[in-house]
Amino acid sequence: MAETHHETVHFTGHVQGVGFRFTTRQVAKEYEVAGYVKNLADGRVLLEVEGTAAEVAAFVAAVEERMHGCIRKVERTSERRAPRFSGFSIL
DSSP states (O other): OEEEEEEEEEESSOSSSSSHHHHHHHTTTTEEEEEEEEOOTTSEEEEEEOOHHHHHHHHHHOOOOOOOOTTEEEEEEEEEOOOOSSSSSEE
């Protein structure tokens, strides 16, 4: 199985209760990515996304651009691995 680019992204700021997850899912429809987005108990939002490196980078940049007024900090880690997701969902 071919490897894919995977990123784990934590968004900090006023990111819950503002449509962040819904917007992220809508943006995902514009890119060839798979994964999920969910609220965390500590107030952050977690994004797990995979696809080509270019698609993932463009997708995360688009989320940051659309939600820039809500985001105070973005923490990203990436790795190459076998694909684990199909489609994009809100958890």
